Amino acid sequence: MRFWLIVLFVVFGLIPCLASYVWTVKTSEQRAISVRTAEIQNQCTILSNQLNSYQYLTNPSSEVIDANLTQLTNIYNGRVMIINQNLDVIKDTYGLDEGKTMVSENVIRCLRQGKSTSYYDKKNRYVEVTAPVISEEKAVTGVMLASVSMDTVLDGIRMLRAQGGAVLIVVFLVVLSLGILVAGWFVRPLGRITASIENVTEGYESEWLHVGTFSETGQLSDAFNKMLGRLKQLNDSREEFVSNVSHELKTPLTSMKVLADSLLAQENVPIELYQEFMGDIAKEIDRENDIISDLLTLVKMDKTVQGLNIRQININELLETILKRLKPIADKKKIEVVLESFRPVSAEIDEMKLTLAISNLVENAIKYNRDEGWVRVSLNADHKYFYVKVMDSGIGIPEEDQAHIFERFYRVDKSHSREIGGTGLGLAIARNAVIMHRGSIKVYSSKGEGTTFTVRIPLTYAA
Structure with missing residues (x-):
């Protein structure tokens, strides 16, 4: 340049x-x-x-x-x-x-x-x-x-031409010198940006850039700093994710080891105690399987977007099928599940992935609800999008936690979540599935007053 x-x-x-x-x-x-x-x-x-x-x-x-x-x-x-x-x-x-x-x-x-x-x-x-x-x-x-x-x-005239040529040579040298100086002045900020990018490539993530020579380079340095901040955030998130995965996978194994050691440490273990401990070990194994399944689902979603199997699907029938499958879980807690369809809706979606997203939202609404509570699922649409709302009468989500609920392994109440059996990945999976459809998901909640999730997805999928 x-x-x-x-x-x-x-x-x-x-x-x-x-x-x-x-x-x-x-x-x-x-x-x-x-x-x-x-x-x-x-x-x-x-x-x-x-x-x-x-x-x-x-x-x-x-x-x-x-x-x-x-x-x-x-x-x-x-x-x-x-x-x-x-x-x-x-x-x-x-x-x-x-x-x-x-x-x-x-x-x-x-x-x-x-x-x-x-x-x-x-x-x-x-x-x-x-x-x-x-x-x-x-x-x-x-x-x-x-x-x-x-x-x-x-x-x-020849003498005039010779003198003019000499002047041109002098002017050329002056212009060349000025060109070198001006080019250096223009390129210097870009050189600093390049050096900073190379430093980041080498692993120096704290290499913040401050280049304000021109408004354009200032904007470029700001964009670079934002990108660097995002990279740092992603790296921190990755490290936290690895730490959380390790912890979540280790917890059931630790519980199983404690139960197994307790059995081995005793002689003539009563059959009732033996059955109780083996039942607890089976639950921990199921929990481990749930975590691994959810992790594999997330990895598949992160890896490819082109894996979407887009087809024209009747959304009304899809929601009815989801609620019918989850009704036995709701019946155990005597929770009323209601579907409100304001109009027939047909859209281009990946049936399996959207089913996964809506199922997670409805299942959470049931799990984190009060006994004899209610869950309402509504479906509506306009000329461009269809909207699915999942409302419940549950325990609600504190305002300070609402910005983090879509993060992997994030739990509002860790002890309560473990009792229920959640992996902390359901909302992350739901959000990824919605985003893959070029949609959005929002939460409205107050602690103790229930929660509403609103999903908006285009009727026509745009690759």
Whole structure:
């Protein structure tokens, strides 16, 4: 990036200078040639008037005219010829073509139109000027032709071009130096960000970034810090999860070992005590299996989203099936379970995963409820989403715990949860299943006043 910034800086810095250089040289050359041409035309006009005064065309022996012609030739390093109306050369300052006929387009045009003309030959580097000799009767009696070299003018332009080139080189070096400085200034914050990212890659998670050189880099550093904070949070969550898994898996094993050691430590154990201890061990084994099953379910959900088996499902029938399966659990506590369907609803879902989510919510509503309480499940929909509400008359959730209930292994009342047999993973599984459907889940609860979970899922699944 630094290289391209320097290139852009140099290009955009030099283009105006180069354009100014080309324009200056070109206009200076045109102006110099125009000025020199105008000077020669003025001199030729003056001399052509003198030619008429001295009758030079009929008697080319005036010393004054010859002196003036010689002076003009010397000053401008050129050649002057006097031509009569018959196109005969009566005077040539070079003495080469006197007495010869001059057939020239410019001379003929000047004789016919009676106007001065000029022509610049860029290839041969000379300018040709004609001036008519007009008699007192306003008749064109001849032409004065001057051919002047432009070498001195073009040499001056060459020097100007060389000086301009030297200035361009200096400007290039200055712009290049400034480009390097500016590019370094721009890239430095990005370099710091890159270094911080590399440090994080190496494992330095506390490498917070503070780059406020520009608003954009400030936003980038803020986004990086947020990402770093999220990574740290995820890492802490992972470590806590591993710790919780270890603890949850170890607890039933510890209980089984204590029970088994108690049996082994006694001789002639009564059959009643033996059966009681074996029953407790069986319960702990079931608990271990429940934890492992829930963990495997969570791992599968975390691993792939594309594993969803999306089909068009009748949600009313799905909820009826779930409640019918959980009714025996509710009957044990004499809890009334009611389904309220406000309208027929059909949606694109993964039947197994949504069943798992709703089952966990309803089962929790039953488990953490009072005897002879109630659980109400309602279904409604609009043009875009369907809504499932699970309401209960249970013990409620304290406000300070509501932000954490979807975390893995989080329990509001650990002792009560263990008595009921919860693994602390049910709500995490429910939340993951809902999110996989691009939905949302919210909780509304007060301690001692029951709980309401609201699930919102799109009617049409968007991959």
